[in-house]
Amino acid sequence: MKKKIKIAVVTIIIFFAYMFGRVQRQILDDINMASAVGYDYIDKDKIKATAVMPNYKPDKNVGNETYTASNEISKKTLTKINRQSSRQVVNGKLEVALYSKEVAKHGIGELVDSLQRDPSISERLFVAVAEGETHELLNKRYGDRDTGVYLSMLIEQNMKEGIVPTTNLHQFLNDYNSHLRDPFLPLIEQKGKEVNLKGIALFKDDHYVKNLRQDQQFIFQALLENLQLGTYKLKLKDKEFVAIENINSKSRYRVVNLKNTPEIHIQVKLRGIIREYTGKRTDKKEIEQIKKQMEKQLEKEAAAMIRSFQKLKIDPIGFGNHVRSRTRNFRYQRWVDQYPDVKIGVKVNAIILEKGVVD
Amino acid sequence: MKSVIKDQFLVSPFLVLFLIHGMQYGVGVLSFQRDIAKVAGHDAWISILITGILVHIIIWMMYSMLNKTKGDLITIHQQTFGKWIGNLLSLLFILYVLAESTTVLRSYIEIVQVWMFPLLKTWPFALVLLLSVYYVVSSGFRIVTGVCFLAVVLPSYLIFTYVVPIEFSTFRNLLPVFDHSILEMAQSIKGSILSFSGFEYLLFYYPFIKQPESSQKWAHFGNLVTTLLYLLIMIVTLAFFDQAYLQKVIWPTLMMWKIIELPFVERFEIIGVTSWAVVMLPIICLMFWSASRGIKEIFKLKQRSVLVFLLLLSFIVCCLLIDRETIQQYNTFVAEIGFYLLLGYIPFLFICCHIRFKMREKG
Amino acid sequence: MKMWFRKQPPEQQENNLVALINMYKQSGDFVHFHHPQSPQPYWVSYFGTLIDVEILHRDILPFLNKTAFTSLDGVKAALPFEDVLITSDLQKIQDDILQGSVLIQLDVKDATCLLVRAEMKKAREVTIPEEEYSVVGPKEAFVESITTNLNLVRKRLPISELKVKEFTIGTLSKTKVAVLYIDGITNEENVNTVCQRLSDLQFNQILDSSIIAQLIADNGHSLFPQLIDTERPDRVAGVLAEGSVVILAEGSSHALIGPISAMELFNAFEDYYVNWQTATALRLIRIFAVSFSILVTPIYVAVLTYHYQLIPKDLMVTLVSSRRNIPLPPILEAIILELTIELLREAGARLPSKVGQTIGIVGGIVIGTAAVDAGLTSNVLLIIIALAALASFTTPVYRMGNTIRLLRFPFLLLADLWGLLGIAVAFIFLIIHLLNLTSLGRPYLEPIYPPRLKDFKDSFIRFPFSFQSKRPGYLQTKDQIRFSKKKASEVHDIDE
Structure with a gap:
C-alpha cells in the first residue's frame, strides 16, 4: 500500500513538472539571432537602433537582414524590431555593438546598461564607435559572412595583430564603472566597400571626447599593455621610412613622491624587427640612428598624448590605478584634483633585434 | 543514552574531508566576493585567510566537544543544559538548518531563473529537486556521503575555469596589501564566514564516522581545501574586476565564466550553472538529513515521515519567496542568524560544555 | 499474487510403484516391458526419449540376459555402472526416471527397484564465443550442458x-x-x-x-x-x-x-591478453563511448532547443542551415531517429544474419539519405545518432548495451523540458540510483564510491600485472595476496 502511494506521488510529481515546468523554447531555427547592433542619434531623447541578423539559408549561404527601429530605451527598440521580424529576435549571439559618434558624444550610459544587465550577452562582445551613421554601415554587406560576424572578425584580427588595443565588453565595463580609469573604444569607419579601423575613441565617463591620432596609437598601446606583435612606422629625415614589426613591448611604471604630488616615470622597452626600409644599407650606424630616432619620436608623442589627457582630465591608460596600488590610504578625490598637474614622464628604450635577410 | 549506530551505516574518516568541503562549497561561491569586498576592498583575500583560520579553530572546538560526549549536537545540548532546555536549543538549531536549506534551494533556483530560464516556475523545479533529495536522504547517510563525495569530485574540473579569466586580469589591483584597518577586516569576516558555513553539520553526523576521533585531521584538511579554493577565486576576482564594477555585480563568479570561450562551447556560464546543480545537491541533502535526524532523536519519530514533512515545509517556504528583494531579505535574515550561530553560539556552547564536564568531574 | 511464483502443490503421491508406472504409461514414449526368456525374468521401464538406447542395448540388457540372479543386489553387482541405486523411495524413483534412468524390477509388483542412469547426453560442441568474441586469447565458449x-x-x-x-x-x-x-x-x-x-x-x-x-x-x-x-x-x-x-x-x-562493480561492465576479458597501455586506452575509449552514447543526443536537443548561445559562431552556419527546412522540433526529430535506429536494430536481431545485414544497409543508407533529402531530419542529427548507436555497441557486456539504449530516453525527455539543466537533473537521479545499487550486497560504484584508490589499478586503467599483486578490494576476499610482489619486482643489477 505504502509503495503504491509512493509510486503515485512520484508519477504525479513527474507529471506536474512536465506539464507546468515548461520554459520558453528558443529553437535554433525559429529565432533570429542578432549579430550586430548599432545606435544612431535622432534627438535628445530618441535613438535609432539598427540590428543585423544573419539569415542562414539551407544551402549554407548566409544572408543579411537589417531591421531599424527608434525609441527612447534600447530595450524597447528591441521589442519594436521584434514586431518587424518573422522570428523571435534574441541577442545572445550579439558580436558587435556600435555607437555612432553622435550618440557617443551625448553619452552612452543608458545604452550600456542594457548590455551589462542582460545575462545573455557575451562578455566578449566588441563595442566600438563608428564614424558616421551606424545604420548605413550595418546595412551593407561585407565579405561572405553576415555583417556582425564580419565586423567582429575584423576587430578581433586587428587586436591580435596589435593594431588596436584589446577591448571587449568586459574590459569596457570595467573601465566604464571604474573611478580611476576612463574607457576607450576602437573607432571604425566605413570606406566604400570596406570597413576599417580608424583609431581609438576616448571617453570621459560615458561621453566621447576625442579620438587618438593614428601616430599616437602605438605608444598608447605600449603604455596600456604588453604588446606582442606591434607594428610601427617611422619616418626618417630624408623622406625615407622604416617599418618595424613584431614589436614586443614591456612597460615599467615607477611612482615617486607619493606623499605630496606623485610623479610617474614610465620606462617602455621595445624589441622589434626591421621589415621594410627604403634607405640604402642597414649597417650598424644606420640601425643605431633608427633606434635613436624611434625612441625620441615615441617619447615626444607620448608626452603630447599624456598632456592632452591631463588637459581633458581623462585617464584611459589607468595612471590612477598605478598610483593607487602604490599608495596606502589612497584618497580618490585628492588624486582627481592632482591629476592634471601630475608629472608623467615616458622613457623609451628600443632594441632592434633583426633586420631581415638582407643587409 | 543513545543507541549505537550499526557498523554498516558508518563512513570512513577520510570522507569527512568531502563532507566538510562539499558543504562549504555551495551556492555562495557564485556570489560571495561582493559582500567581502564591500568592506575589505582589494584586501578581501586576507579576510578569506583569516576566516579560514577562524573556522579551523571552531572545528577544533566542535571536535573537542564531540569527542567528550561521543554523541551529536542533541547529546551535547542534553548533557550541558539538561533535557528540556537542551532539546529546545537543539530544536532552534534545527530550525536554522531548515531555514538555511530553503535559502540554498531558493538561491539556486533564482540563479537558474536569472541566467538560464527567466520563465521557469519555481515550484515544479523545486519539486523535482526535493524529490531527488528525498531519494538521497531516505537511502541513508552512506548515500548522502556518496552524493557529497561525487559532488566534489565530478565538478572539480571547474577549478580550471577560475584560471582562464587571468588573461583579462590586472593583478596590480591587489596592491597595496594590508591597506585596510583592523576594524574593516573584522567587519569583512562577517561576510566571509557565511561562505565558509557548512562545517557545523559535523555536529550532526559525527556519530556516523568510523573512529570519529581520527577524522579530525580530515575535517581540517577539508576546510583547508575550501580556504585555498576561495583564495584562488577571490584573487582572480579582484584582479578581474575593478573595485567599483565588482560592487555592481551580483554573481561575480558567473560573470567570470562568461568570458570563457572554448572551441566547442561559447558562453561557459550556462555549463557552470548546470554543473552547480550537482554541487548544491549534497548540501541540501545533508541539511535535510541533519534536520530530520535531529528531530528523530528529540521526539523519537520515524525519520522518513519527518523528512517528508520537512521537505513539504521547505517547498512551501520556497514557493512563497517570489522576487529578488524577498529572497534577498530572507537570505540576509538567515545569514545574520548564521553569523551569530557560528561565531557566537558554538564557542559559547564549547565553554558551557567544558565547564559542565569540569563540574561533573569534581562533583 | 501470481500463481507461478508459488511452489506448486506437490503432485499427488502415488500409492505405490505400480500406480506410478501406470501413470507413466499414459505417455506414448514410456516403455515398460517384460523379459520372460532370460534366465531370470525381469521388468524394464524407461522413457524411450530420455535414455540413450544404445547404452541399454549394449551394456544393460546383455548382462541381464546372460546371468541368473536372485536379488536386485545381484543385478547391481553384475552391471558395469557406478551409478546404480536400489531404492523404494517413490519420489526418488519418479525424479530419476524423468531424468533418464532405467528402472529394473524383478517383479511388477515389487516396491523396491533398481535404477540405472542411462541418460542421453546431447550437447552442442564447444564453439567460438560469439557475444564476447576476441581476436587474441582462447576461443572456447560455454555450451548448454x-x-x-x-x-x-x-x-x-x-x-x-x-x-x-x-x-x-x-x-x-x-x-x-x-x-x-x-x-x-x-x-x-x-x-x-x-x-x-x-x-x-x-x-x-x-x-x-x-x-x-x-x-x-x-x-x-x-x-x-x-x-x-x-x-x-x-x-x-x-x-x-x-x-x-x-x-x-x-x-x-x-x-x-x-x-x-560498475567498472567491470567496461572490461572486456581481452584486456588482459593485450599489453596494459592498449588495454587502458581501449577502456577509456569504451567509457567515453558510453557517456557519449547516452549524452550526445540529449545535448543536441538541449542546445538546439534552449541554449543557442553555446554554439560557436563558426558552427552556427552548419547547424542552422541543416535545420532550416526541418518541420519538427529537435526533440521529435531526435526521438523519431532514435526509434528508427532501434527499429533497425530489432529487425536485424530478429532476422537470420544474412537478411539482417541487408536490413542494416537498407536502413542505414537508403532511409537515412532519403530522410535528409526529404527534409525530415537534419544531417547533423543523423550523424550524431548514428555515432551514438555505434558507441553503444562498444560495451563488452551485451546487457549493458541495452541499458544504454533505454537510458537515453529519460535524458532526452528531460533535455526537452529544461535543456542542459534537465540533463543535469537526469544525471543526478542516475548517480543517486547507482550509489544505491549493490551487487550481492557490495557497493556497485566501487572504486569510485566508496573510494578505494587501490582498486583503480584495474578499473579505468589496467595497470601492468606487476601492480596487480592484490585482489580487488570490493570482493572482500579472504586472501588478499595474489602473488608475492616482492619477488616479482626484484630488481637485478646490470648484467647480473
Missing part, C-alpha cells in the same frame, strides 16, 4: 579448492544450478548470499542463467545488470581466482559472475 561447462572451468583451475555447490531450482524445470567458488579466496559471505538467494528462489522454470540473474538481483527494478553474464570459460576462471562467485545453470551457455 553444465557438465561440459564445469569441465571447461575445472580444466583451467585444477585445484582442490575449487568448490561446486549444487542446487535444483524450478518446480517444473528442475534445473541443476551450480555455484562455483574457490575456498580460501572467496569471501564466505558472498557465497552464502548467493546460496541463500538461490535456495530461497521460488520459480517454476529456469530456462537460462539470465532468469536467475534477474531473480536474485539486489534491485530487480534497476536497468543496470548487477551480475555479469559471460560465455567465456577463461573469464570465469579469471574472476574465480580474483575471488568472485560464479553461477552455472544446466541448459544455459552463460555463466553469472558476482559481485561486480
Whole structure:
C-alpha cells in the first residue's frame, strides 16, 4: 500500500513538472539571432537602433537582414524590431555593438546598461564607435559572412595583430564603472566597400571626447599593455621610412613622491624587427640612428598624448590605478584634483633585434 | 543514552574531508566576493585567510566537544543544559538548518531563473529537486556521503575555469596589501564566514564516522581545501574586476565564466550553472538529513515521515519567496542568524560544555 | 499474487510403484516391458526419449540376459555402472526416471527397484564465443550442458579448492544450478548470499542463467545488470581466482559472475591478453563511448532547443542551415531517429544474419539519405545518432548495451523540458540510483564510491600485472595476496 502511494506521488510529481515546468523554447531555427547592433542619434531623447541578423539559408549561404527601429530605451527598440521580424529576435549571439559618434558624444550610459544587465550577452562582445551613421554601415554587406560576424572578425584580427588595443565588453565595463580609469573604444569607419579601423575613441565617463591620432596609437598601446606583435612606422629625415614589426613591448611604471604630488616615470622597452626600409644599407650606424630616432619620436608623442589627457582630465591608460596600488590610504578625490598637474614622464628604450635577410 | 549506530551505516574518516568541503562549497561561491569586498576592498583575500583560520579553530572546538560526549549536537545540548532546555536549543538549531536549506534551494533556483530560464516556475523545479533529495536522504547517510563525495569530485574540473579569466586580469589591483584597518577586516569576516558555513553539520553526523576521533585531521584538511579554493577565486576576482564594477555585480563568479570561450562551447556560464546543480545537491541533502535526524532523536519519530514533512515545509517556504528583494531579505535574515550561530553560539556552547564536564568531574 | 511464483502443490503421491508406472504409461514414449526368456525374468521401464538406447542395448540388457540372479543386489553387482541405486523411495524413483534412468524390477509388483542412469547426453560442441568474441586469447565458449561447462572451468583451475555447490531450482524445470567458488579466496559471505538467494528462489522454470540473474538481483527494478553474464570459460576462471562467485545453470551457455562493480561492465576479458597501455586506452575509449552514447543526443536537443548561445559562431552556419527546412522540433526529430535506429536494430536481431545485414544497409543508407533529402531530419542529427548507436555497441557486456539504449530516453525527455539543466537533473537521479545499487550486497560504484584508490589499478586503467599483486578490494576476499610482489619486482643489477 505504502509503495503504491509512493509510486503515485512520484508519477504525479513527474507529471506536474512536465506539464507546468515548461520554459520558453528558443529553437535554433525559429529565432533570429542578432549579430550586430548599432545606435544612431535622432534627438535628445530618441535613438535609432539598427540590428543585423544573419539569415542562414539551407544551402549554407548566409544572408543579411537589417531591421531599424527608434525609441527612447534600447530595450524597447528591441521589442519594436521584434514586431518587424518573422522570428523571435534574441541577442545572445550579439558580436558587435556600435555607437555612432553622435550618440557617443551625448553619452552612452543608458545604452550600456542594457548590455551589462542582460545575462545573455557575451562578455566578449566588441563595442566600438563608428564614424558616421551606424545604420548605413550595418546595412551593407561585407565579405561572405553576415555583417556582425564580419565586423567582429575584423576587430578581433586587428587586436591580435596589435593594431588596436584589446577591448571587449568586459574590459569596457570595467573601465566604464571604474573611478580611476576612463574607457576607450576602437573607432571604425566605413570606406566604400570596406570597413576599417580608424583609431581609438576616448571617453570621459560615458561621453566621447576625442579620438587618438593614428601616430599616437602605438605608444598608447605600449603604455596600456604588453604588446606582442606591434607594428610601427617611422619616418626618417630624408623622406625615407622604416617599418618595424613584431614589436614586443614591456612597460615599467615607477611612482615617486607619493606623499605630496606623485610623479610617474614610465620606462617602455621595445624589441622589434626591421621589415621594410627604403634607405640604402642597414649597417650598424644606420640601425643605431633608427633606434635613436624611434625612441625620441615615441617619447615626444607620448608626452603630447599624456598632456592632452591631463588637459581633458581623462585617464584611459589607468595612471590612477598605478598610483593607487602604490599608495596606502589612497584618497580618490585628492588624486582627481592632482591629476592634471601630475608629472608623467615616458622613457623609451628600443632594441632592434633583426633586420631581415638582407643587409 | 543513545543507541549505537550499526557498523554498516558508518563512513570512513577520510570522507569527512568531502563532507566538510562539499558543504562549504555551495551556492555562495557564485556570489560571495561582493559582500567581502564591500568592506575589505582589494584586501578581501586576507579576510578569506583569516576566516579560514577562524573556522579551523571552531572545528577544533566542535571536535573537542564531540569527542567528550561521543554523541551529536542533541547529546551535547542534553548533557550541558539538561533535557528540556537542551532539546529546545537543539530544536532552534534545527530550525536554522531548515531555514538555511530553503535559502540554498531558493538561491539556486533564482540563479537558474536569472541566467538560464527567466520563465521557469519555481515550484515544479523545486519539486523535482526535493524529490531527488528525498531519494538521497531516505537511502541513508552512506548515500548522502556518496552524493557529497561525487559532488566534489565530478565538478572539480571547474577549478580550471577560475584560471582562464587571468588573461583579462590586472593583478596590480591587489596592491597595496594590508591597506585596510583592523576594524574593516573584522567587519569583512562577517561576510566571509557565511561562505565558509557548512562545517557545523559535523555536529550532526559525527556519530556516523568510523573512529570519529581520527577524522579530525580530515575535517581540517577539508576546510583547508575550501580556504585555498576561495583564495584562488577571490584573487582572480579582484584582479578581474575593478573595485567599483565588482560592487555592481551580483554573481561575480558567473560573470567570470562568461568570458570563457572554448572551441566547442561559447558562453561557459550556462555549463557552470548546470554543473552547480550537482554541487548544491549534497548540501541540501545533508541539511535535510541533519534536520530530520535531529528531530528523530528529540521526539523519537520515524525519520522518513519527518523528512517528508520537512521537505513539504521547505517547498512551501520556497514557493512563497517570489522576487529578488524577498529572497534577498530572507537570505540576509538567515545569514545574520548564521553569523551569530557560528561565531557566537558554538564557542559559547564549547565553554558551557567544558565547564559542565569540569563540574561533573569534581562533583 | 501470481500463481507461478508459488511452489506448486506437490503432485499427488502415488500409492505405490505400480500406480506410478501406470501413470507413466499414459505417455506414448514410456516403455515398460517384460523379459520372460532370460534366465531370470525381469521388468524394464524407461522413457524411450530420455535414455540413450544404445547404452541399454549394449551394456544393460546383455548382462541381464546372460546371468541368473536372485536379488536386485545381484543385478547391481553384475552391471558395469557406478551409478546404480536400489531404492523404494517413490519420489526418488519418479525424479530419476524423468531424468533418464532405467528402472529394473524383478517383479511388477515389487516396491523396491533398481535404477540405472542411462541418460542421453546431447550437447552442442564447444564453439567460438560469439557475444564476447576476441581476436587474441582462447576461443572456447560455454555450451548448454553444465557438465561440459564445469569441465571447461575445472580444466583451467585444477585445484582442490575449487568448490561446486549444487542446487535444483524450478518446480517444473528442475534445473541443476551450480555455484562455483574457490575456498580460501572467496569471501564466505558472498557465497552464502548467493546460496541463500538461490535456495530461497521460488520459480517454476529456469530456462537460462539470465532468469536467475534477474531473480536474485539486489534491485530487480534497476536497468543496470548487477551480475555479469559471460560465455567465456577463461573469464570465469579469471574472476574465480580474483575471488568472485560464479553461477552455472544446466541448459544455459552463460555463466553469472558476482559481485561486480560498475567498472567491470567496461572490461572486456581481452584486456588482459593485450599489453596494459592498449588495454587502458581501449577502456577509456569504451567509457567515453558510453557517456557519449547516452549524452550526445540529449545535448543536441538541449542546445538546439534552449541554449543557442553555446554554439560557436563558426558552427552556427552548419547547424542552422541543416535545420532550416526541418518541420519538427529537435526533440521529435531526435526521438523519431532514435526509434528508427532501434527499429533497425530489432529487425536485424530478429532476422537470420544474412537478411539482417541487408536490413542494416537498407536502413542505414537508403532511409537515412532519403530522410535528409526529404527534409525530415537534419544531417547533423543523423550523424550524431548514428555515432551514438555505434558507441553503444562498444560495451563488452551485451546487457549493458541495452541499458544504454533505454537510458537515453529519460535524458532526452528531460533535455526537452529544461535543456542542459534537465540533463543535469537526469544525471543526478542516475548517480543517486547507482550509489544505491549493490551487487550481492557490495557497493556497485566501487572504486569510485566508496573510494578505494587501490582498486583503480584495474578499473579505468589496467595497470601492468606487476601492480596487480592484490585482489580487488570490493570482493572482500579472504586472501588478499595474489602473488608475492616482492619477488616479482626484484630488481637485478646490470648484467647480473
